[in-house]
Amino acid sequence: MPRSLIEVDNLSFGFRGQATDLVEGVSLALNRNETLCIVGESGCGKSVTALSLMGLLPPDATRISSGTITFEGEAIPADDFRRLSTLRGDRMAMIFQEPMxxxxxxxxxxxxxxxxxxxxxxxxxxxxxxxxxxxxxxxxxxxxxxxxxxxxxxxxxxxxxxxxxxxxxxxDPSVLIADEPTTALDVTVQAQILDLIASLQDRSGMGTIMITHDLGVVAQVATRVAVMYAGRIVEIGTAQEIFDDPQHPYTIGLMSSVPKLTGPRQRLSTVPGLVPTPDRMPEGCRFATRCPFAQSVCATVPPLAPVAGDHRVACHFAPLETRLEAV
Structure with missing residues (x-):
């Protein structure tokens, strides 16, 4: 029995009529009894990536550039919508953001x-x-x-x-994809829903991919975290690695934007600018136009390279503690 329930290898796709891929080079793996949280601000490609795994993108309007989805040992091309549809609702299931x-x-x-x-x-x-x-x-x-x-x-x-x-x-699916499952709920019901998913997961060994922008939820439920920006994974690692030692400037910006409940009042930190639209993606690092550390080298695409353990970062200056001191 394979250790991973689902592996995504180099998934890239866009929509017909667009020259640039909306999602590019995404590689992920989900193990049994594990919760992988995909985080990022609105427009980063989180939900559309989930829809592609479920085979829910419109085949006539979608342009798949590359990618293989290996589900319980079976390799499925990302453009095999027919095979993905047979898994949907059976071995893979999805909770959508707004039940109404x-x-x-x-x-x-x-x-x-x-x-x-x-x-x-x-x-x-x-x-x-x-x-x-x-x-x-x-x-x-x-x-x-x-x-x-x-x-x-x-x-x-x-x-x-x-x-x-x-x-x-x-x-009884093996993989559950939950797209912002608690966004429209009050905090009491939110806690109940998260506890419910966790208890069902513990009981069955199911793996869960949770899409959210709420870092509080991530800290509560995540085994591993993937940070997504403009259709690319920019940082991935265990929850402890991401929260204790964020390495990508975008991840650091997200962490800094969480309001603090204690200490003196201070202005909330923000990440300046907006996520680029598909027709205006910058060359190289897609975060370069908003990054305080951007230099000429950022005109080339940074690889998703290991920092320590399972922690990987797509930044030319990672690890930040040593590389930036030398600049």
Whole structure:
């Protein structure tokens, strides 16, 4: 049995009509019972990368330049949308950011979950409904049998998110992709949802890829962290390595922008500028236009090189403590 549940090797793609790849050279691996958090500000390519792993990008509008997705030992070309679709909802599942737009308002909760069961597991409608009931009970929804006959608008935001988790887990997937699963929830429900995902993961050995911009969530749940900027992975390592010793200037900027709850009040640090649009990507390092350390060497693409252990950084000046002193 392979150690990695899923490996992504050199994934690059864009949309037809665009000369520049939106996502470029992304390589990731997810192991069993592990949570990999992908972080970065809006527009960095986190969600579209997740959609590509699920085969949810529109084939007619997507231009795949390169990439292989190895799932449980099976190598799948990134442009094999047909094969990825057979894994979607079965061995790989996804929780979307906003359950009210992800659940069909015209269908009852029970019908939507049983459809996922019968599509991949077959069986009778009664058997699928029993499995749907078990899934709702598994995620802690009270009066689960009654909820099967209700519509999405009849449930609270937290309950709808639990339904999305139940739908994702109903076929016991090996890999769960959670795209900002707690963004629209208050902090109490957010904590409940994160605890729920963690307990289900511990119980089944499932691997989780969590996409978020909330570094507090990352610190709470991450085993490893990948920092993404403008479609590239700029830093990756264990959660401890990233939080204790961030090496990429963008990662340092993200860490510095988190407000502090103690100490004197001070102006919140920000990363100046905006993520470049696909038609205006700079040559070389894509962060160079916003980086305080940028020099002429940054006109070339920095490799994702090891710093220490599993910690890798795409910066010409890493490790910053020694390289910048010599400049």
């Amino acid at each position: 737009t992800s659940l069909n308002p015209a269908y009852k909760i029970g019908d939507q979950i049983t459809e996922a069961v019968r599509a991949h597991r077959g069986g009778s409608k009664a058997e699928a409904r029993d499995r749907a009931l078990q899934a709702l009970e598994q995620v802690g929804i009270p009066a689960a049998k009654q909820r099967l006959g209700e519509y999405p608008h009849q449930l609270s935001g937290g309950m709808r998110q639990r339904v999305m988790i139940a739908m994702a887990l109903v076929n």
